Amino acid sequence: MKTRITELLGIEHPVIEGGMQWVGKAGLAAAVSEAGGLGMITALTQPTPEALVEEIATVRNLTDKPFGVNLTLLPTLKPISYDAYVQVMVDAGITTVETAGRSPEAFMPAFLDAGIKVIHKCTSVRHALKAEKLGCAAVSVDGFECAGHPGEDDIPALVLLPLAADALSIPIIASGGYGDGRGLAAALALGADAINMGTRFLATQEAAIHDNVKQALVDADERQTALILRTLHNTARIYKNKVADEVVALEQKGGVTIEELAPLVSGKRGASVYETGDIHGGVWTAGMVAGLIHDIPTVKELVHRIVADAESLIRERLSGLL
Structure with a gap:
């Protein structure tokens, strides 16, 4: 390709x-x-x-x-x-x-x-x-x-x-x-x-x-993300966990500042999620594509599968519609 x-x-x-x-x-x-x-x-x-x-x-x-x-x-x-x-x-x-x-x-x-x-x-x-x-x-x-x-x-x-x-x-x-x-x-x-x-x-x-994070993505559906920092015009899409719910609740009250949210959205807390596997330990980014994740392959398997499936789709299904 x-x-x-x-x-x-x-x-x-x-x-x-x-x-x-x-x-x-x-x-x-x-x-x-x-x-x-x-x-x-x-x-x-x-x-x-x-x-x-x-x-x-x-x-x-x-x-x-x-x-x-x-x-x-x-x-x-x-x-x-x-x-x-x-x-x-x-x-x-x-x-x-x-x-x-x-x-x-x-x-x-x-x-x-x-x-x-x-x-x-x-x-x-x-x-x-x-x-x-x-x-x-x-x-x-x-x-x-x-x-x-x-x-x-x-x-x-x-x-x-x-x-x-x-x-x-x-x-x-x-x-x-x-x-x-x-x-x-x-x-x-x-x-x-x-x-x-x-x-x-x-x-x-x-x-x-941590494997817990990978499994959380396999278990998630397309609704398992949250948008935070919208009130600060610095929107971020993250995995919807307990911390995300807390941040969203604070923003909905209005008038919250980044200084008030910092303890919840700190990078160090987010990094700890990947290390400890506590998926509710901090904020970590995830997209809606989580709903399409069903396995944990090697990178080579994933890339080659994606390309092969795209080629097959283009050659067979799409061309067959003409």
């Missing part, structure tokens, strides 16, 4: 691992790349730029296939040395970077001078057009179904993807709600050149998280 994204990134299959805080580590990224997709380590999962240097080296020891680094630019309570993380990527010769959150404009000169292909995550066409103007090589277009931050416009992929395809000339990666071959075929039909998966890769054998 050849698309503009497989050609641009030098990968076999149009399947990309999304950046995932606390989860996007070397083992999972290498497994995705070895399976023919594009693995992605998450820069800020590493506590320091020096630790990112080591994580990049670990990926290269595990695979010689292309991989990327995610850099999420979001408001945080603790200042982050973004410039130092960017310099690590440049010095390490990283070829693909996925940016998310705020505009990557401040870092584009460094990335472009180093020949790095930047993929920016966007939740609206207007932001995608800005990314194209900045020199991004591609955009990842996130529908409202996605885990993490779906933006504030609440536009689902069925509408957002064709709108983006009509407006953009650079390749598009469909993100949010993808977990099987039907999703890949649909994304291609809507104008995308690849799919980006986060939640689905959580439920794989190589994901370095």
Whole structure:
């Protein structure tokens, strides 16, 4: 299956691992790349730029296939040395970077001078057009179904993807709600050149998280997510657990501040979920695609199944309708 994204990134299959805080580590990224997709380590999962240097080296020891680094630019309570993380990527010769959150404009000169292909995550066409103007090589277009931050416009992929395809000339990666071959075929039909998966890769054998989290995704249906931080205009889609219910209840009362919510939504509490397996121990991101997760395969099995099912669907069912 050849698309503009497989050609641009030098990968076999149009399947990309999304950046995932606390989860996007070397083992999972290498497994995705070895399976023919594009693995992605998450820069800020590493506590320091020096630790990112080591994580990049670990990926290269595990695979010689292309991989990327995610850099999420979001408001945080603790200042982050973004410039130092960017310099690590440049010095390490990283070829693909996925940016998310705020505009990557401040870092584009460094990335472009180093020949790095930047993929920016966007939740609206207007932001995608800005990314194209900045020199991004591609955009990842996130529908409202996605885990993490779906933006504030609440536009689902069925509408957002064709709108983006009509407006953009650079390749598009469909993100949010993808977990099987039907999703890949649909994304291609809507104008995308690849799919980006986060939640689905959580439920794989190589994901370095507690088995309880993986099983929770297998047991979940499409209603097992919650939207928090809506009142602060920083909406996040997370797994619907006791902490999520508490946050939503506080926001419904009105007037709540980020300082009041911080103890509930802290990153450290979320990270502990993946380590301890207490799925109610903190907030952790999950998308509506959880309803389509029914097993915990290896990454290779998952990627190859998705591509094979999409090819079969395109060749047999869709062509047979004509």
